[in-house]
Amino acid sequence: MDKPLRIALPKGRMSDDSVEYFHRHAITSFSKFAVDRELIIADKEKGLEFLLIRSKDVGAYVEQGAADIGVLGHDVLAEHKFEVLTPVALPFGACRLSIAYPNGKTDWQNKRNIRVATKYPKLTSRYFFERGFNITIVELYGSIEIAPLTGISDVIVDLVSTGNTLKANGLSEEESILDSTARLIVNPVSWVFRRAEISKMIDTLTAF
Amino acid sequence: MDKPLRIALPKGRMSDDSVEYFHRHAITSFSKFAVDRELIIADKEKGLEFLLIRSKDVGAYVEQGAADIGVLGHDVLAEHKFEVLTPVALPFGACRLSIAYPNGKTDWQNKRNIRVATKYPKLTSRYFFERGFNITIVELYGSIEIAPLTGISDVIVDLVSTGNTLKANGLSEEESILDSTARLIVNPVSWVFRRAEISKMIDTLTAF
Numbered sequence: 001m002d003k004p005l006r007i008a009l010p011k012g013r014m015s016d017d018s019v020e021y022f023h024r025h026a027i028t029s030f031s032k033f034a035v036d037r038e039l040i041i042a043d044k045e046k047g048l049e050f051l052l053i054r055s056k057d058v059g060a061y062v063e064q065g066a067a068d069i070g071v072l073g074h075d076v077l078a079e080h081k082f083e084v085l086t087p088v089a090l091p092f093g094a095c096r097l098s099i100a101y102p103n104g105k106t107d108w109q110n111k112r113n114i115r116v117a118t119k120y121p122k123l124t125s126r127y128f129f130e131r132g133f134n135i136t137i138v139e140l141y142g143s144i145e146i147a148p149l150t151g152i153s154d155v156i157v158d159l160v161s162t163g164n165t166l167k168a169n170g171l172s173e174e175e176s177i178l179d180s181t182a183r184l185i186v187n188p189v190s191w192v193f194r195r196a197e198i199s200k201m202i203d204t205l206t207a208f
Numbered sequence: 209m210d211k212p213l214r215i216a217l218p219k220g221r222m223s224d225d226s227v228e229y230f231h232r233h234a235i236t237s238f239s240k241f242a243v244d245r246e247l248i249i250a251d252k253e254k255g256l257e258f259l260l261i262r263s264k265d266v267g268a269y270v271e272q273g274a275a276d277i278g279v280l281g282h283d284v285l286a287e288h289k290f291e292v293l294t295p296v297a298l299p300f301g302a303c304r305l306s307i308a309y310p311n312g313k314t315d316w317q318n319k320r321n322i323r324v325a326t327k328y329p330k331l332t333s334r335y336f337f338e339r340g341f342n343i344t345i346v347e348l349y350g351s352i353e354i355a356p357l358t359g360i361s362d363v364i365v366d367l368v369s370t371g372n373t374l375k376a377n378g379l380s381e382e383e384s385i386l387d388s389t390a391r392l393i394v395n396p397v398s399w400v401f402r403r404a405e406i407s408k409m410i411d412t413l414t415a416f
């Protein structure tokens with residue numbers, strides 16, 4: 001018997017959505033992970049093994065072959081450009097990467113140099129560059145939405161799903177620079193050596 | 209009256225140690241932050257304002273001048289090389305950046321290419337390069353200590369304070385590549401324009 005196919009999922013909301021979706025397509029034998037969230041969870045009946053890790057680490061795990069398959073947001077894939085295949089867009093994890101600014105403070109568009117706080121420096125740079133804006137990227141790791149309040153930036157570029165976090169922090173959404181959903185990603189070596197199993201899984205996922 | 213001097217602190221253990229240390233040297237009027245941890249906390253009596261943010265963001269806040277002063281670990285400063293001054297080493301936040309490997313698996317030193325998982329790619333690359341090792345860096349953001357278990361790396365380079373996390377994950381510490389404590393960092397423009405206040409603070413901190 002082959003060793004199980006290993007699937008890396010981002011801990012939290014996206015792993016919940018993934019396993020529910022996989023179960024609906026009869027790929028997993030369960031529709032939920034146990035509450036205590038072990039790191040490695042086996043589905044012996046289906047010959048699968050799940051790794052629950054941080055969202056930002058899923059790309060590295062699949063790229064390096066520590067997992068054959070992964071689920072990851074298009075936003076993270078577009079920013080980091082991992083060496084992985086992305087054969088399937090999945091119907092969950094919808095969000096957008098948007099520009100936002102403090103309510104009423106619309107003068108940032110006329111500044112000679114706009115300071116933009118973001119966790120997505122590459123996508124943000126490219127967007128403003130293509131539109132002829134001169135910006136300074138302030139790359140942050142924590143709560144982006146508080147950046148204008150502290151004076152470190154004029155605007156932010158951050159992930160928005162419902163828009164409630166922006167509202168709660170007195171920010172107005174200008175426009176989306178990228179629309180995102182979850183993607184299935186595949187290690188290129190696994191794509192060759194475990195092609196039959198992976199193709200079958202993709203066929204099942206895209207059948208309905 | 210001048211606007212308050214603004215001090216950025218990493219949320220958590222290091223902000224607790226910092227404010228306690230500042231209070232012992234009569235720099236703050238309180239020795240603890242309120243439990244609910246607001247983002248911006250004023251010490252009006254002393255003309256100070258504290259920003260509690262993520263450790264990884266403190267460097268950017270001080271570099272960009274959104275804070276005049278900050279406290280940050282030498283490990284983060286050595287990895288990221290922010291454009292800030294570092295006039296004072298502080299006597300807390302002691303830890304070391306160490307190489308660790310799964311208990312008993314000492315064969316990694318003889319590998320032609322060692323895979324090293326870390327949050328500190330620059331310091332790690334330089335350390336192994338200088339010793340003639342050929343390595344592949346796997347940059348991760350989450351729980352580094354589980355990396356060898358999942359097969360993504362042979363060894364890790366991670367922060368160690370007590371060593372309990374390594375033990376709990378079946379890892380042996382090889383050696384430290386950097387010893388770290390907290391540092392006081394200063395924005396270069398503030399250093400010029402608020403020199404008197406900042407010098408006075410440094411004198412007080414280093415007096416005993």
